[in-house]
Amino acid sequence: MSLLYILDLIGTAAFAASGAWLGVRRHMDLFGVLVLGLVTAVGGGTLRDLLLGDMPTFSLRDETYLYVATVAALIVFINRERFALVEKPLLYLDAVGLGTFVVIGTTKALDFELGFLGAVLMGVMTGTAGGVMRDVLANQIPLILRREIYASACLAGGVLLVGLEYFGVARPIAALLAAASVIVIRLLAISYNWSLPKS
Numbered sequence: 001m002s003l004l005y006i007l008d009l010i011g012t013a014a015f016a017a018s019g020a021w022l023g024v025r026r027h028m029d030l031f032g033v034l035v036l037g038l039v040t041a042v043g044g045g046t047l048r049d050l051l052l053g054d055m056p057t058f059s060l061r062d063e064t065y066l067y068v069a070t071v072a073a074l075i076v077f078i079n080r081e082r083f084a085l086v087e088k089p090l091l092y093l094d095a096v097g098l099g100t101f102v103v104i105g106t107t108k109a110l111d112f113e114l115g116f117l118g119a120v121l122m123g124v125m126t127g128t129a130g131g132v133m134r135d136v137l138a139n140q141i142p143l144i145l146r147r148e149i150y151a152s153a154c155l156a157g158g159v160l161l162v163g164l165e166y167f168g169v170a171r172p173i174a175a176l177l178a179a180a181s182v183i184v185i186r187l188l189a190i191s192y193n194w195s196l197p198k199s
Contacts, residue, residue, distance in 0.1 A: 011097020013072040016041035020073035024080045037073025043130030099182035101127040102157045123158035149189035157182035
């Protein structure tokens with residue numbers, strides 16, 4: 001079991017928990033909470049695979065992702081009265097998942113021989129599309145369209161990864177640096193309330 005796979009599962013759990021927590025705050029029933037958790041966790045990667053024509057999608061080839069997401073969402077629902085206490089630490093795990101998802105999406109697109117822009121967009125989509133689906137289902141403005149530095153952190157990581165590979169840096173090193181950049185940017189944005197300019 002590789003480190004990237006472990007981080008991917010951690011990110012999946014964190015994304016599922018954030019989706020489920022939004023469902024709880026929207027006063028959804030158990031089914032609604034589970035749906036939001038699953039959509040947030042695997043939605044981005046599923047959309048990526050559909051666009052790349054990689055079928056069946058990753059979560060159907062390896063159902064561990066679905067089990068992890070379901071368990072994480074159930075834990076949130078069962079402990080909803082106390083979950084607010086760990087909401088802040090969850091943001092840090094979410095950042096780890098975000099960096100991992102961007103790397104996985106970008107490298108997969110490169111393996112499918114997409115160009116620079118296509119590979120970067122696949123990385124950003126992997127990290128953000130699940131959250132967009134979650135927010136749409138919960139009837140709120142998607143996070144990436146608000147001021148928070150989220151999709152822009154994904155964009156920076158994807159550009160860095162593709163750029164490093166273009167200049168001949170070994171993929172494991174390029175992937176590590178790209179994931180670290182996304183995580184650091186996101187954590188700094190959380191800690192210092194960074195945001196993009198607003199119209």
